[in-house]
Amino acid sequence: MNALTNFWYRSAYKRAIIQGAAILVVVFVGLGLAGQISNLENVHAPTFTSSPPFLTFDFLNARAGIALSHGLIFDIDSNDSRMDAILNGAWNTIRLASVLIGFASIMGLLVGIGRLSDFYLIRKACTLYVEILRNIPALLQIYIWYVVIWLTTPAITNAIQIDINFFGLELLQNFIIVSNKGFAIPWLVGHDNLGVWLFIGAVALVGAILLRRYLQKRQDDVGGNQRTNRYPILILLLISLVAYILLDSPFTGQTPHIIRSGAGGAIQNYQGGMVITGEFLAIVVALGFYTASFISEIVRGSILSLPAGQAEAAKALGLSAYQRLTLIILPQALRTMIPPLGNQYINMTKNTSIAVAIGFSDVVFATRTISNNAGHSLEIFTTLLVIYLVMALFISSVMNGLNWYVQRSGI
């Protein structure tokens, strides 16, 4: 007995045995899975799965047979490949997530500061906002906003068309069109020289940043005001001007209008401009407000975690409330804010998948449709996992970079 316990508690043996057992379990489960998957054909009807060999992705090159709505910039039709459809869905998710990150951050910052406000009613209103929105499922809020948008906008047959007139001068006709098919707003349409323009712009931007760094360094070394902002901006503008003279404009503005098609013009739809669909808007508003309630808690927590002396000292120096907030409180609060904020952004990006509930064509929608058409659910699920993983890794690397920068130098 004694020898046995001795053997067990000699930690090297213990570790080896436990970890060996873990490896065995993993191998066992893996083999079981492999066996299960290779038996698939015999077990079930072939509706959802494919024939072996498994985990091959050739089927993604076939014709998709679906077109995704809500497209912007990249548009696919049903003749494109399945991979294109999935990537287009991913692009829709990215678009949604980036708009949401901006909106929810601003909203969350405002509400978080509002909860610490000096003003009684503002403080209470912000508290009420957080307590209500945080406790209701996001899906439900998306439905509510979708219903509200659907109810308050007219049908496209009597869409609201907003013109911009200036003292009788008809500047822009059909500037914004509102109906339950979405909000159509003017948009820029790229010319053929857009690629050259983008290249020149990138070069000019890098040049301006390098110039600013150089000037900053010179200001530190030599002293005096080296105009660290003015010269880089001037350079950027100058290059743009030269490029404009040489290449002409890269965009033209385009206002939306309504076209009629079908028998007797029965079907009406938008053409031109950019259409923000009701679905997109509902998701942005709902998820934005929802996530803002969590972000506001992060903001509030990190402001409260600062020593009270910071605000008091700033007050004693005679800084105004706005100066105290932007120069003293927020830059310091940002240090504790960024890691949980990154988590929240990742969560929100994953939450955008709820958008399938009201038919927004995001990546989950695309993969689900393709999986319904083509089977291969395991492969498609793996693709989906990888796509979300890449997004999460991107966000967390950006936030880590930001964190590193803020920890090092402050804002």
Added chain:
Amino acid sequence: MSDNTQPNSEISLLQRIRMIYEDSDAKSQLFKTKLHTVITLVSLVIVVWALFTIAQFLVTAEWQVISDKRRAFMIGRYPEEHVWRIWPTVWMFAGLAGLSSALWLRPGRRMMISLFIAAAIVSYLFLEFDSNALKFGFGLLLGLCGYALGYFTYTKVSLNALVVRIAVLGWVLLIPVILVLLFIGDAPSTNYWGGLFVNIILAAIAIVVGTPLAVVLALGRTKEGYPIIRILSTTIIEVVRGAPLIAWLFMGRFVLPFILPSWFGLNEADVIIRTMIILIVFNAAYTAEVVRGGLQAIPKGQYEAANSVGFNGWQTLRLILLPQALRAVLPSLINQYIGLFKDTTLVYLISVVDVLEVGRKAFNELAYTGTALEVLVFVGFLFWIVTWSMSNLSKKVEENLGLGTR
């Protein structure tokens, strides 16, 4: 000074009002400076407008659909002759809740009042089911009895210990009792489950089964000297957290039947069972990260002290690590559970008819056209009651544990 603030008959009513105003919060908070006054007035206008809009909606809305579909909101299309399977759980829960609140929470008057209001709302929901008012009343009675039992044994040390044991045992047995009642005999298939009942069951199972799993995963991830175990736990946690719940639910629908082993007919399990599996694993991965935070916050001296008094691994875990770790992360833990409960609305995607889906089906019926907002607001209110009381409960428990004060 003192005779100034003494109200007496010589002071006019106006002066008295003015004095009350001078002493109140309104002076110090609402009208402190000119800017305060302006902002107060502006926001007052907004508040009045918002209240008016809400009141208008509440009055003009057609609530007929809610009272017609009350039963469906609660239990979906669960057959009426089997509803007896649900009531004992409600009673058990009520009794335990009453007992535990007296034992551990010592509710104040405000909490009792809000509990009473919640009970009143729920009883309104149940009252017009034929004989169910009586059954619900029985539940309330049990809750009161539990409370009284806890209240009067609080000071009697030996009896109190016994009562505490009974309460703990009751909570531990609650989920098994629910499951036994739901599956015993010729029980209706899980396809009949629906309504808020499904949300609560799914969340409860995911929490009760998922949390121990989470502790194991968290321990695996923080264990020193076991690199393989650590890599394994980290992989599981990160992969599960990598995809949104919706993706996992689709996986549960389309992929899980093919990769589950055929033990106990697991590969032909109902969609609810598969949803439970998915939610358990999903919750475990997220909770593991919360628990890991708590484990990492424990100073190294605690491990060393446990070692030096000769505790073995299990004793260290049970007596030293978990009590401290779980207590430290209790707020985040409850937040995770609240999030999970809200996430159970997503199960409609794999055709489980939860309360939100019941609502959607209701307002898509021809008879109830145009009642979408009413239904959604009502379902939101149901969720809000549950989650709000959960977060208040966690605040109360935090206070009683003295979190942040010791």
